[in-house]
Amino acid sequence: MARPREPWRREQLLDAAVEVATSHGLGALTIKEVALTAGCSPGTIHYHFDDVEGVMVGIVERSLEQMYDGRLAAIAQVPSIADKLSTLIDLGIPDELSHEVSLMYEAIPVIRSRAHFDTALRSYVERQVSLYRSVIDAGVSTGIFSPQEPVDVIARNLLALEDAYDLYRVVGASRDGAVGRRNLRIYASRALGTQIGSG
Numbered sequence: 001m002a003r004p005r006e007p008w009r010r011e012q013l014l015d016a017a018v019e020v021a022t023s024h025g026l027g028a029l030t031i032k033e034v035a036l037t038a039g040c041s042p043g044t045i046h047y048h049f050d051d052v053e054g055v056m057v058g059i060v061e062r063s064l065e066q067m068y069d070g071r072l073a074a075i076a077q078v079p080s081i082a083d084k085l086s087t088l089i090d091l092g093i094p095d096e097l098s099h100e101v102s103l104m105y106e107a108i109p110v111i112r113s114r115a116h117f118d119t120a121l122r123s124y125v126e127r128q129v130s131l132y133r134s135v136i137d138a139g140v141s142t143g144i145f146s147p148q149e150p151v152d153v154i155a156r157n158l159l160a161l162e163d164a165y166d167l168y169r170v171v172g173a174s175r176d177g178a179v180g181r182r183n184l185r186i187y188a189s190r191a192l193g194t195q196i197g198s199g
Contacts, residue, residue, distance in 0.1 A: 029055065031046065056111050063101055068128060097170065132159060
């Protein structure tokens with residue numbers, strides 16, 4: 001009987017993988033390098049991940065979960081509906097992208113053909129859209145927002161714009177998160193019929 005996998009060990013291996021990719025670039029991410037950084041054998045890596053692409057999928061999935069959980073917790077602490085929307089925008093385009101978020105955007109072209117990852121990414125997109133949609137729906141029900149287009153379209157556009165501005169920064173086309181946040185607020189204000197100020 002195989003011994004059970006240790007979730008904490010998997011997290012340590014993902015931490016080591018992020019360290020390797022952050023220090024040397026995604027192209028340097030190999031089973032051998034992750035094992036060296038984690039202080040374990042390559043066999044330990046293979047016990048938790050099929051291959052180096054599996055490690056990349058692990059990094060991306062963990063980043064997606066952390067982003068969702070962090071945003072959900074943050075808006076739960078904000079009483080005003082308009083401020084909840086502003087908080088989502090602030091967190092969606094932060095001043096500094098984390099190493100994990102940058103790696104996530106870099107890794108997607110490499111791992112997008114894996115069926116399991118495709119399912120995880122779709123789930124993440126729908127959950128992030130649901131965050132925007134729930135805040136917008138609350139604003140509509142209280143009369144704060146007057147949507148100029150369907151709520152689902154607005155929520156998806158906000159997430160798409162957020163992803164685009166973050167990706168611009170990853171590839172070096174832009175360095176300033178404030179520009180993206182300002183433009184999201186301009187779109188949100190027009191789409192919702194009310195001024196969305198800074199958080």
